[in-house]
Amino acid sequence: MVKLNLDWDQVALCRELAEAIVHPIERYIAMHTTVAVERAVLRLFGFEGDIEVEKGHSHPVANLIIDKIPKESLRDGVASVIAAIKKNNPKANQPKVAELILKGEIDFAKLEILPADKSTAILKPWLDSAIRHLDRMRYKKEEMRDLGESPKPLKYVMLGTGRVQEDVEQARVSAKQGADVIAIVRSTAQSLLDYVPSGETSEGYGGTFATQENFRILKEALDELSHDEKRFIRFAHNSSGLCMPELSVMAAFEGVDYLLNDVLYGTLYRDINIKRSIIDQNFSKIITGRAGIVIHTGEEIPVLSGKSQNAHQNVLANHFINEQFAKSVGMRDDLIGIGHAFEMDPKDQDSLLQELAMAQLMREIFFRSPIKYFPSSRYKKGDVYFNQVIDTLFHMVALMTGQHIQLLGTPAGHFSGSQMQDRFEALKAAQSVFKAGRSLYNEIEFVTNGKVMRHARTVLDMTAKYLRRIKNRGFFEAVEEGLFADLPRSKDGGRGCEGVIGKSRRYANPFIVTPTSNGR
Amino acid sequence: MISDGFVQLSFTIPMALGPKTKMAVHCLAEKMNLQEIKIIHLEQIDTEKTFCILQGVCEAEVDVEKITENPEPELVYDFQHINGYIQEKIKRQIVVMGASLGRDSMPVFLDTLFNVSGYMGQAGLETYPQFKAINYRADLDMPMLAKKIADLQSDAILVSKVSTRRDDPVIDLRKFLRELEKTPGVPQHLVKICIGPRLNEQKAKDMGFDMGFGPGTVPNQVAGFIAQEMCKRLAL
Numbered sequence: 001m002v003k004l005n006l007d008w009d010q011v012a013l014c015r016e017l018a019e020a021i022v023h024p025i026e027r028y029i030a031m032h033t034t035v036a037v038e039r040a041v042l043r044l045f046g047f048e049g050d051i052e053v054e055k056g057h058s059h060p061v062a063n064l065i066i067d068k069i070p071k072e073s074l075r076d077g078v079a080s081v082i083a084a085i086k087k088n089n090p091k092a093n094q095p096k097v098a099e100l101i102l103k104g105e106i107d108f109a110k111l112e113i114l115p116a117d118k119s120t121a122i123l124k125p126w127l128d129s130a131i132r133h134l135d136r137m138r139y140k141k142e143e144m145r146d147l148g149e150s151p152k153p154l155k156y157v158m159l160g161t162g163r164v165q166e167d168v169e170q171a172r173v174s175a176k177q178g179a180d181v182i183a184i185v186r187s188t189a190q191s192l193l194d195y196v197p198s199g200e201t202s203e204g205y206g207g208t209f210a211t212q213e214n215f216r217i218l219k220e221a222l223d224e225l226s227h228d229e230k231r232f233i234r235f236a237h238n239s240s241g242l243c244m245p246e247l248s249v250m251a252a253f254e255g256v257d258y259l260l261n262d263v264l265y266g267t268l269y270r271d272i273n274i275k276r277s278i279i280d281q282n283f284s285k286i287i288t289g290r291a292g293i294v295i296h297t298g299e300e301i302p303v304l305s306g307k308s309q310n311a312h313q314n315v316l317a318n319h320f321i322n323e324q325f326a327k328s329v330g331m332r333d334d335l336i337g338i339g340h341a342f343e344m345d346p347k348d349q350d351s352l353l354q355e356l357a358m359a360q361l362m363r364e365i366f367f368r369s370p371i372k373y374f375p376s377s378r379y380k381k382g383d384v385y386f387n388q389v390i391d392t393l394f395h396m397v398a399l400m401t402g403q404h405i406q407l408l409g410t411p412a413g414h415f416s417g418s419q420m421q422d423r424f425e426a427l428k429a430a431q432s433v434f435k436a437g438r439s440l441y442n443e444i445e446f447v448t449n450g451k452v453m454r455h456a457r458t459v460l461d462m463t464a465k466y467l468r469r470i471k472n473r474g475f476f477e478a479v480e481e482g483l484f485a486d487l488p489r490s491k492d493g494g495r496g497c498e499g500v501i502g503k504s505r506r507y508a509n510p511f512i513v514t515p516t517s518n519g520r
Numbered sequence: 521m522i523s524d525g526f527v528q529l530s531f532t533i534p535m536a537l538g539p540k541t542k543m544a545v546h547c548l549a550e551k552m553n554l555q556e557i558k559i560i561h562l563e564q565i566d567t568e569k570t571f572c573i574l575q576g577v578c579e580a581e582v583d584v585e586k587i588t589e590n591p592e593p594e595l596v597y598d599f600q601h602i603n604g605y606i607q608e609k610i611k612r613q614i615v616v617m618g619a620s621l622g623r624d625s626m627p628v629f630l631d632t633l634f635n636v637s638g639y640m641g642q643a644g645l646e647t648y649p650q651f652k653a654i655n656y657r658a659d660l661d662m663p664m665l666a667k668k669i670a671d672l673q674s675d676a677i678l679v680s681k682v683s684t685r686r687d688d689p690v691i692d693l694r695k696f697l698r699e700l701e702k703t704p705g706v707p708q709h710l711v712k713i714c715i716g717p718r719l720n721e722q723k724a725k726d727m728g729f730d731m732g733f734g735p736g737t738v739p740n741q742v743a744g745f746i747a748q749e750m751c752k753r754l755a756l
Contacts, residue, residue: 420565
């Protein structure tokens, strides 16, 4: 519903500017790969599991293989290397191929790399099996939707105890109390690990490790709960960090519904090299798009960074840029779930009105996106009673602006992590507020040229200016100068930079040529 | 009345809401030595879980006169408080550096203190407007790091060394202090902090550091400590 009387030419201009920012980067991406992308390709081809390298220490097969292949050969893509090995050993299955590589029986210098189409032909059975798996997960999500859904906003809760079985138990409790989305918080700083741990985990730090087995356990439990509760209870996880492509593959294979996948998150939050991040997110989106996963971006960055005085245009600009990155791999609009967060200092006069303006602005501009509305915890303190007031204000804004998903803040969640009673309080409050104000969205209009409309228009105008500045500087340069969230990040610095590889002319990655729009 | 001992508690007990629940909560509160117990809310939140809120009177008393000093440094200020404090007292940005020593070091702990993402919901030092936070991670060797400290006139340094060998960190950390002494131009007031999984205040002070932070340290603690130390050193 259109309520802000926006200048739609200005919106179109913002989109054009974002496209102009992203376009040169697309070319850069097309010419490069990363160790994480190649490991993800291996995982897609079924190279799973760990190998014990010394007593008590296991490494993922995918990491071991990529580490073993000389960088010069990696430039051709791991798919080309595997295809060349398969050509000489037609009967070799994945463990056999892994063994040949890891035992040093392959002379990479002498390996005959085939043209991309020949490589793809050799790998066809493995490729087809991966694509079939991804497609199956997409169909399954569509089936699950037939179970029914709660009225919007969907109630999104976060938990992560470190022990996956405990998470299952807490997820069950929250689902029974009305949660529609269960998001698992990852162990602190997992995004900095350059490998994905494996197996069921029973300890974590401030969260639960993302592993394929943990994904499987939680998804199985949530599917069962969905059938019990007769509504689709979705599973959300996070793929940001040095292993974004691999985590996306695992999430896709195990049927994760929502995945955090932001272009800038790793770079700004964790100082991950921007080039690495940009290439990784691109391949991730190809996979998640195919598997029908909704991605959410992490727009709380400029809000939380603490230095931005005028974070509103930064946030909106980030949305436009993230949208273009997603579109550049052909993602459907309904899978581009923007994550939207603002700070609302309840002490400021009319802060609620500004928040209303921003929330409505997002809703109108990205009207097809399943926006995740994120109440900021920045102004929450130890006063758990007052925190309920802040959350309720955000609930009201979500209702008044017709949001799709409401991430539920909890009275003490930012202090003591995930306490069951805390989530219970949050769900109880959200249930009542949402019910009490169910039709508010359809009943509300804003005063023409009032404070809400004026704020929305100002932010939109400033966003266009800000995007133009980024476009004129160039994306990488803008990152270097700290135009995003006032956090300058060198384009050749940060973590994971050494994992960026220039592609050779013979480079093959059969998953990239497979159009994601195929199954529409 | 100020000293009425009134308390209000909320918690979840592992039992369904039934005839015995109220009594069970009452007994529990009695065991906490509460008087005049009033159970104001009981609600079953799952098959075997009940959420309770109760009020009561706690008759325990504390003699404030007898409290001398807190054995653990309590420096948990909040973000705004720390920034305001620095702005008011020091009137300039504090330069703080972070670095991991040694080749097999793991800068992850350091990252959680510096990065925006931070730890336990608290944003890292680089988000503080009143800090100029530079995290070198494992990029510099010791002489280079000491030189950087001198060149950029750093106010505080956080070093970490996580090693697989037990005594290794201590040795390296001492070496770093000697390196600092050798390097000309290192600010006199430099606040030296070491962080690591087996470190605490005592161990750090024994080695010659000003402070040591162990596991579970949140960015605010570090920021608060640096701000306070700076004030002491600059005699403000």
